Amino acid sequence: NGDRSDTIAQERLHQIFKKRATYGYQVYRMWSWILACLFLPSAIGQIVNVTIFTESQCPYCTRLLREQIWPFYVNRPGIMNLQVIPFGKGNCEYDYNRNFHCQCMHGPTECDLNRLQNCAISYFPRRHLGLITCIQGLTTLREAFSRCLSRLSVRTQRKLIECATTQTGELLNYYSMVNTHRAGIKIWPTMYVNGVFFDRSYPVDQKLCELTAWC
Numbered sequence: 001n002g003d004r005s006d007t008i009a010q011e012r013l014h015q016i017f018k019k020r021a022t023y024g025y026q027v028y029r030m031w032s033w034i035l036a037c038l039f040l041p042s043a044i045g046q047i048v049n050v051t052i053f054t055e056s057q058c059p060y061c062t063r064l065l066r067e068q069i070w071p072f073y074v075n076r077p078g079i080m081n082l083q084v085i086p087f088g089k090g091n092c093e094y095d096y097n098r099n100f101h102c103q104c105m106h107g108p109t110e111c112d113l114n115r116l117q118n119c120a121i122s123y124f125p126r127r128h129l130g131l132i133t134c135i136q137g138l139t140t141l142r143e144a145f146s147r148c149l150s151r152l153s154v155r156t157q158r159k160l161i162e163c164a165t166t167q168t169g170e171l172l173n174y175y176s177m178v179n180t181h182r183a184g185i186k187i188w189p190t191m192y193v194n195g196v197f198f199d200r201s202y203p204v205d206q207k208l209c210e211l212t213a214w215c
Helices: 003-018 021-033 061-076 110-123 129-135 143-150 156-163 165-180 204-208
Strands: 049-056 080-086 091-092 100-104 191-192 196-198
Touching: 049 061, 061 129, 061 204, 080 110, 080 129, 080 156, 080 165, 080 196, 091 165, 100 110, 100 165, 110 143, 110 156, 110 165, 143 156, 156 165, 165 204, 191 204
Parallel strands: 049 080
Antiparallel strands: 049 191, 091 100, 191 196
């Protein structure tokens, strides 16, 4: 069934992006190498690779992003090579029309917000942290649109809204689910630093600064 889902996902990806082949390829490649980044060596031992598996309505994930990751990113730019993978505990299945439907731990709204976060990551591969942090922990997709997209251009807003409310976003959720399941994640948030699990028993900034001379 997993192989069948992957086949249908590939077909859906081709259908959705057939008029935007380059963009579709970038999206596919991004989700293909995201897990590999867990094990990439840091450049000259200074850039720290950080991967975080999250759920958009998990309160612990919200605190981690808002209180530790975002402030560190703002105050010490250039240190983190960060990947955030929004999905959590859940599953995606396809129907007879080959459309994907995902179920998330905290309900349909969490899947909606996960979609928007995944769309933000795909549209802004290197500059999405502020946007996904804004979306994180909100109560509805409409609230996320009004609070987090208002500073973007109208054209970009429309693209993100379309992505988050169609199979484009659901397919991105599917790939996020695949990477979450492949990593064997059981608790959220789960964080890896330079490929090693970090239990967050002490502040994130302290851990990251142990691994770089740039702090």
